[in-house]
Amino acid sequence: MGSLITAVASYCDIKQRGGNWHVRLDDIDPLRHDLNASTQIIESLNTHGLAGDGPVKQQSHxxxxxxxxxxxxxxxxxxxxxxxxxxxxxxxxxxxxxxxxxxxxxxxxxxxxxxxxxTFHDGIKGSLDFNxxxxxxxxxxxxxxxxxxxxxxxxxxxGEHYSHVLRGEDLYExxxxxxxxxxxxxxKEPAYAHIPILTYPDGTKLSKQTHAPPLDNSMASRNLRTAFDFLGQKPPNTTLSSKDWLEWGVKHWQLAAIPTILKPFHPYHDSDT
Ligand SMILES: [Zn+2]
Structure with a gap:
C-alpha cells in the first residue's frame, strides 16, 4: 500500500500538470537489486492502471x-x-x-x-536551510x-530528465x-515533494521487514480509493473502475490536501472508512 500511495500521488500530480509519468528502475547495484521484486511492482502498478509514459527506464543503461x-x-x-x-x-x-x-x-x-x-524547498514539507x-x-x-x-x-x-519528483518522506534526507x-x-533542479510515509498505529513503517501485507491486485479499484483516502483527497464513497478512479484523482488532485502525517494503516482490515 505504501508504494501504491507514492505512485498514485506522483501520477496524479504530474498528469494534472499535463506532464508525462515515468517508471524508473534503480538497478545500479547488481547485488542488491532484485529484478523479480521490481517486475512484480511494475506488474502491480499496471494492474492498477498506472502505466508509465514510454518504456521503463533502467539506471543500469x-x-x-x-x-x-x-x-x-x-x-x-x-x-x-x-x-x-x-x-x-x-x-x-x-x-x-x-x-x-x-x-x-x-x-x-x-x-x-x-x-x-x-535553501531546499519541498512542495509538502516547506523550506529548509541547510549547510x-x-x-x-x-x-x-x-x-x-x-x-x-x-x-x-x-x-x-x-536533473537531466524530470521536472517534478514526488517520493516517500523516508528519502527526504x-x-x-x-x-x-x-x-x-x-x-536543472526538479520541483520536489516528499509524501509522508504510511505507518502502523505504533509508528513503525510498513515494509517487507515489518511484514507489510502484499497489495491484493484483484482489489485494484478499492486499493486506489484507499490510497486517495490516505492522501487526504476525500474520495467519494462509491464504486468505480481503476481507470475511472485515476481519472477522478487527476481531476481532483490537491497536493496541499496531503496530511503532514498519514493516518495509521491498520493491518487487519482495509481502511475503507
Ligand atoms: Zn577516507
Whole structure:
C-alpha cells in the first residue's frame, strides 16, 4: 500500500500538470537489486492502471552518463580508503582523506562539499536551510567496488530528465546531497515533494521487514480509493473502475490536501472508512 500511495500521488500530480509519468528502475547495484521484486511492482502498478509514459527506464543503461558526471566532479573529489569501522565512528565524515589525490582503483571517490548555506524547498514539507558540511559532509559519489552511488545516479537522472519528483518522506534526507550534486553539475533542479510515509498505529513503517501485507491486485479499484483516502483527497464513497478512479484523482488532485502525517494503516482490515 505504501508504494501504491507514492505512485498514485506522483501520477496524479504530474498528469494534472499535463506532464508525462515515468517508471524508473534503480538497478545500479547488481547485488542488491532484485529484478523479480521490481517486475512484480511494475506488474502491480499496471494492474492498477498506472502505466508509465514510454518504456521503463533502467539506471543500469546509463552508466556512461554517470561516469561523465563523475569526471566533471573530479576537481572537487578525492579518493578515500577509510575502513568501515573508522567510518562508523563518526556520523558525518570529517574529511580524513582530503589530501589524497591519486586514483586508486579500489578506493571510493568522495566529494568535498562546501560549507555554504542553501535553501531546499519541498512542495509538502516547506523550506529548509541547510549547510552541506554540517548536514551530510563529504559523501561518496563512486563506490570502492567501482559502482556509481545511488546519490550520483539519482541526481544525474533527476536533473537531466524530470521536472517534478514526488517520493516517500523516508528519502527526504537523501535528497539534500542529490540537490547539491545537481547544482555542482549545472543540471536543472526538479520541483520536489516528499509524501509522508504510511505507518502502523505504533509508528513503525510498513515494509517487507515489518511484514507489510502484499497489495491484493484483484482489489485494484478499492486499493486506489484507499490510497486517495490516505492522501487526504476525500474520495467519494462509491464504486468505480481503476481507470475511472485515476481519472477522478487527476481531476481532483490537491497536493496541499496531503496530511503532514498519514493516518495509521491498520493491518487487519482495509481502511475503507
Ligand atoms: Zn577516507
Amino acid at each position: 546509463r552508466i556512461a552518463r554517470y561516469k561523465a558526471a563523475r569526471n566533471l566532479l573530479s576537481g572537487t573529489a578525492y579518493y578515500c580508503d577509510c575502513s568501515r569501522s573508522k567510518l562508523k565512528a563518526t556520523p558525518i565524515y570529517p574529511g580524513y582523506c582530503r589530501s589524497k589525490g591519486a586514483h586508486q582503483a579500489d578506493h571510493a571517490l568522495r566529494l568535498h562539499v562546501d560549507d555554504q548555506s542553501r 552541506a558540511q554540517q548536514r551530510f559532509g563529504d559523501f561518496v559519489i563512486w563506490r570502492r567496488d567501482n559502482l556509481v552511488t545511488y546519490h550520483l545516479a539519482t541526481a544525474v537522472d533527476d 537523501q535528497t539534500l546531497p542529490q540537490l547539491y550534486l545537481i547544482e555542482q553539475l549545472n543540471l
